[in-house]
Amino acid sequence: MSQAAEARSRTRGGRPRAGRALALLLLLAGALISAAPFYWMVVASTRDDSELFASPPPFLPGGRFLHNLVELEHTIGFGRVMLNSAGVAVVYTVLSSLISAMCGYALAKYRFRGRRLLLGAVLATMMIPFQVLLVPLFQMMASLGWVDTYQAVILPFLANSFGIFLMRQAFLAFPDELIESARMDGAGDLRIFYRVVLPVVRPQFGALVIFTFMTQWNAFLWPLLMLNTEDKYTAPVALYTLIGQSHVDYSGLILGSFLATLPLMLIFFLFQKQFVSGLLGGAVKG
């Protein structure tokens, strides 16, 4: 066998295996770095602070889970705070998804005066950081007397430009003939929307609902500015105020953070395909 042929056969036999091992190593390292902090959260939330910062640090869960949970309920009323979060997120999600889907439908399927302006505004809201609106919005809420109310948390961001755009893309692909034939049958426009059109784009609408819920569940800065009574706090706000205290109970804080993140993780586990396709709605344009 000539040298060149030998070298070729070696690369053929050897390289895929070495390449695979290398790729697998890279993927595993990436997964470990991504997910390790979550395991560590489980460990930390079942320990107390002195154990947490001990050397060597603990690698297995301890037995302080219940104790930390009781403590957390005592300091920030954790159950109440989680219920607040759930209520705000559900109301926001229902209203926002419907309003966004309807607007997306109008932009996709009707020609009307002001359409281009509306589309431009939607695109603009995607690019302008919402922090830019913080000061004027805050002043607006103050002059309406809405500070420390849930409508101030929910209303300003109900018209979700990401959702409008996502649904518009979905509706653009929807055949006009179907709408026309439903109209011939005498169905009103709203009825057509809810009974004919919306069920067909259920995957995209589902992605929007999941995405909207996650966004609101995570919302931090605006609720922090708007809510100032402790029993109205949402989970992120309550946890953040814990950080600011002079003595920080880290294990309790981590337990709270972990439990508050858990619903999102569950939703993501269950709906990951839809969630990703929802995010991709903006990337792969039809």
Added chain:
Amino acid sequence: MTKQRSAKSGPARTARPDPPPRWRERWRRRCTPWTFAGPAAALLALFFAYPLLAGLYQSFTADRDGVTTWVGLAQYRRMAADPVFWAALRNTGLILLVQVPVMIGLALLLAFGLNQSWLRLRAGFRIAYFLPAVTMLVAYSVVFRVLLKTDGGLVNQMLGAVGLPDVDWLNGPGWARLALIGSITWRWTGYNAVILLAGLQSIAREQYEAAAIDGAGPLTTFVRVVMPQLRPVILFCSVTSTIGTLQLFDENYVLTGGGPGNATTTPVLYLYKVGFEQLDFGYAAAISWVVVAIIGLISYAQFRFIGKDGSR
């Protein structure tokens, strides 16, 4: 008005059998779009357009002893001479030039790995990679604060185990920047990888087979077959990451508060501080409008780029 006309044309109605349905049809056509778009449009006008324009007006004013006065471009001139504002812009530039390319590169590598046909448990990997992106912001900041704690934090303990000295992660300017860049990368790399993976999976298998039949090696396949089709998705990731960087606020707000000094301050964090800590609303409004202008310019350039690519 329409009502009047139809009342006046009452007698003529007998001559033409069908006018009321016609104008009603026109009215219906004009109004039904707005029954769908109306709520969103009203909300956008009230809670987006109005505060945005109010902010623009405010950027030409200053608040002195409780009296708001028109000061023209004074706030903008002040910004041009403000070292903190420039420091914030430089920090953003650093993240744009260093963190975004590194992250997209890493995400591409991971996506290619995940796309290998021999790989098992792909869903498990995808979940692991995506977890950081769905983590609650506060949880994320707490975890990083504790992991990066100077004395007793896990990262420093690990460094100590291999004989390296403690690092003052959140209090040294250089280290704080590194910590910020590292934590943003941790949070968003997997997210981009999963999106890139979805893009990769939309490339038909036959195309790889065709390339293989034509004798293309892995590198040629990558350059000639994969890259051209993945480009829109890569650009999508770059655009969203760039906009995310220009809007960077959450991460440094909770992790470092913009410090030490102004080492991790970003324009949006700065405008937040000016507005809500110094209550200097006019100046905050001016900063926000400059941020809007910068994002607008860069996004426009990137969308032009995508447009030229013919993929939009």
